[in-house]
Amino acid sequence: MKLSLVVPCYNEAENICAFHDAVAEAFSNCGYDYELVFIDDGSRDATLFNLKKLYNRTTTPMKIISFSRNFGKEAAIYAGLEHAAGDYITLIDADLQQRPEIVRDMVAYLDENPDFDMVAAYQDRRGEGKVLSFFKKAFYSIINKLSNVNLQKDASDFRTFRRSVAESILSIHEYHRFSKGIFAWVGYKTHYLPYTACKRAAGSSKWSFRKLTNYAIDGIIGFSTRPLRLATYLGSLTALAALLYLIVVVLQKLIVGIDVPGFATIIVLILLLGGMQLFCIGIIGEYVGRTFEQSKNRPIYLAKETLGCDE
Ligand code: UDP
Numbered sequence: 001m002k003l004s005l006v007v008p009c010y011n012e013a014e015n016i017c018a019f020h021d022a023v024a025e026a027f028s029n030c031g032y033d034y035e036l037v038f039i040d041d042g043s044r045d046a047t048l049f050n051l052k053k054l055y056n057r058t059t060t061p062m063k064i065i066s067f068s069r070n071f072g073k074e075a076a077i078y079a080g081l082e083h084a085a086g087d088y089i090t091l092i093d094a095d096l097q098q099r100p101e102i103v104r105d106m107v108a109y110l111d112e113n114p115d116f117d118m119v120a121a122y123q124d125r126r127g128e129g130k131v132l133s134f135f136k137k138a139f140y141s142i143i144n145k146l147s148n149v150n151l152q153k154d155a156s157d158f159r160t161f162r163r164s165v166a167e168s169i170l171s172i173h174e175y176h177r178f179s180k181g182i183f184a185w186v187g188y189k190t191h192y193l194p195y196t197a198c199k200r201a202a203g204s205s206k207w208s209f210r211k212l213t214n215y216a217i218d219g220i221i222g223f224s225t226r227p228l229r230l231a232t233y234l235g236s237l238t239a240l241a242a243l244l245y246l247i248v249v250v251l252q253k254l255i256v257g258i259d260v261p262g263f264a265t266i267i268v269l270i271l272l273l274g275g276m277q278l279f280c281i282g283i284i285g286e287y288v289g290r291t292f293e294q295s296k297n298r299p300i301y302l303a304k305e306t307l308g309c310d311e
């Protein structure tokens with residue numbers, strides 16, 4: 001098998017057929033064989049039903065992995081990689097925002113450039129709102145400063161890579177999967193290709209601003225321990241400031257002889273220190289929480305049903 005298309009689907013009932021047809025059209029007379037690996041990520045609509053219908057009518061080799069509940073796109077990608085049989089593997093969304101024609105270019109690029117292992121599409125952001133654009137920019141600059149990995153700006157999950165890359169990704173068993181970071185972490189020589197995301201064919205995006213924020217925090221915490229150091233710095237700085245202030249107070253008392261009117265100062269200091277301590281405990285808590293969840297060693301996903309998979 002030359003190519004596996006891994007397609008995470010969460011409530012994509014209306015898009016399944018259109019997606020399949022678009023792929024079939026894009027890959028007609030491509031000259032190599034490919035398979036479709038669909039992951040139904042605990043959809044609540046007719047996604048699984050439609051996938052099964054498609055399974056019975058299509059001539060393209062096809063696999064379905066259906067999760068017992070919604071585990072998230074990252075888990076779906078993991079399951080897809082586990083079941084993909086192709087020499088090349090493509091991650092692509094089911095909503096046709098990412099055109100399958102581009103995948104052919106990616107495959108062609110890998111064929112022509114044996115020294116490259118991965119082709120990743122990055123999004124032309126010209127059509128995007130200013131506010132979101134600003135936050136995304138801020139996110140990339142923060143995470144690139146804080147962590148050891150270097151994230152390519154706007155690079156998406158839409159990418160094609162060789163089997164070796166897939167195996168490297170599968171060897172990462174972490175529970176909190178932040179795929180942008182994982183791709184950067186595994187390395188490999190990557191070619192970046194610009195693309196313009198189309199409008200969603202049907203349904204709505206699963207990303208809200210709140211979800212994006214949480215995702216960003218997950219990314220930063222998952223790939224850097226620098227925020228912990230921030231707590232150390234913050235603590236040392238406050239201690240130093242307190243010491244200086246102590247000296248000032250003592251001098252005032254001894255030399256000038258004034259009683260320090262302490263009420264307001266105390267309130268302010270208590271609030272400041274309390275806030276800072278809670279902030280630092282919060283940062284530590286983020287890491288402890290993740291350690292806890294990872295130490296439970298739970299599986300990344302649970303499949304309740306598979307179709308077309310060998311085992
Ligand atoms: N998706 C998924 N599980 C989720 C959320 C999304 O498998 O919990 C899939 C979704 O069906 C789609 C892809 O991930 O195929 C991208 O999701 P979406 O289109 O909502 O994201 P956007 O394109 O807006 O970034």
Ligand code: MG
Pocket residue numbers: 093095097200205
């Ligand atoms: Mg989408």
